[in-house]
Amino acid sequence: MATTGEPTLDDIRAWPATVSVPEAAKAMGISKSYLHQLIRNGESPVRTLPCGPNRHRVITASLLRLLEAA
Structure with missing residues (x-):
C-alpha cells in the first residue's frame, strides 16, 4: 500500500x-x-454487482479502467 x-x-x-x-x-x-449515493442514483463511474438489498460489490476491472484513465 x-x-x-x-x-x-x-x-x-x-x-x-x-x-x-x-x-x-x-x-x-x-x-x-458518496459512492453509495452515486450507486443509488445510477451515476456510479464504476460497474457494480448487486449482492442483496442495498448491497453492491464493485467490479475491480472497472475500477482499474477508471483509475488508469485519470
Whole structure:
C-alpha cells in the first residue's frame, strides 16, 4: 500500500474480481457514503454487482479502467 493509506494501481491489480464499496471508494479518493449515493442514483463511474438489498460489490476491472484513465 502507498504511504497515504490509499492503494496503488499495483495493489488494486492484485485484488479479487470484486471488492467492497468502502475499498473501492478509498481507491477512488472519495467517501464510501458518496459512492453509495452515486450507486443509488445510477451515476456510479464504476460497474457494480448487486449482492442483496442495498448491497453492491464493485467490479475491480472497472475500477482499474477508471483509475488508469485519470
